[in-house]
Amino acid sequence: MSHIPTPESIQQAPHGSQNLLQAVQQKLGVVPNLFRIVANSPAALQGYLGLLAALETGALEAATHERIALAVAQVNGCGYCLAAHCYLGSNIAHLSDEEMEANRKGFSSDAKAEAAVRFAADIAQSRGHVASSAVQNVKAAGYSDAEIVEIVVHVALNTLTNYVNSALGTAIDFPQVRELAA
Template sequence: MPRVPVHTLDTAPEQARPVLETLSKRMGKLLNIHAEMAHSPVVLGAYAGMQDAIGRQGTFDGRTREAIALAVGAADHCDYCQSAHTAGGKAAGLDPERMLAIRAGRPSGDAKLDSLLAVMREAATEVGTVGDDTWQQAQAAGWSDEQLAEGFAHLAVNLFTNYFNHYVGTELDLPPAPTLPA
């Protein structure tokens, strides 16, 4: 059960409405996570600002962004984000088996991507710390210093949403992500 009620566009604080309208149009509906963030325009604004910076200045394609979100969501045990990014991954062209592998931390069939995801998983589970071996494997796979630094922005926005969902108890309003095999 959510700790804060889910706003509608009509009940949200006036300051949050323009951002909610933009997110609602982008997502095709007002998602519970955004409707709960609207209780604090600073939370909604921080999220939207990170997403805007990634959208304007980021270099990763949609598949890579969604793969990072899936890996971090799984590392953080965020069912909501795994569900949202399973839908996003499908829209970005990731096939279902690859998304399951990414969420499970198994090889996805793309060694370069897997090396980046190893950095993201390790940072998510080790409070930002990444071992030299993991970092160097990503560099050896072809990820530049710029890209590895950019990865932190993707990690941060995903940690932000994962933790927010845990913090307020966001209820799932999307199709659930497939269950990971044992």
């Protein structure tokens, strides 16, 4: 159970969040609990959706977004985001179960994607304090400067949602995922 109320419907959300949640409903067909709990603050919801929308127009592939989200959620121990991004990784990005498990461990079966996932996991683990060699490694794998910036921003965006869900106890409304073996 969430530590603060999660509006049960768009109409129960603060007035300033209702149009934003309606846009989420139109895009996704549902309004996941993450969006509804963030809707308690229209400003926070607007900021989150704005950054999310901007990154969707970026240079990175959608599958890379999901790989990064899985790696970061694993590092941060966010069960909600692991469940959500396993669902999205499978159903939207068409990643295999094996690939998603590798992503959660900071790896990938694709060499270029692995560089991004490792870099993202390193950023999350070090709270942004990566060695210059980490940046050089992702650049050597073929990522442009713009893509490298987007990887960092994806880590930040996913960390934001990890923290919201963990701090507020967002109820998981996606299929549960199993914990990885130590």
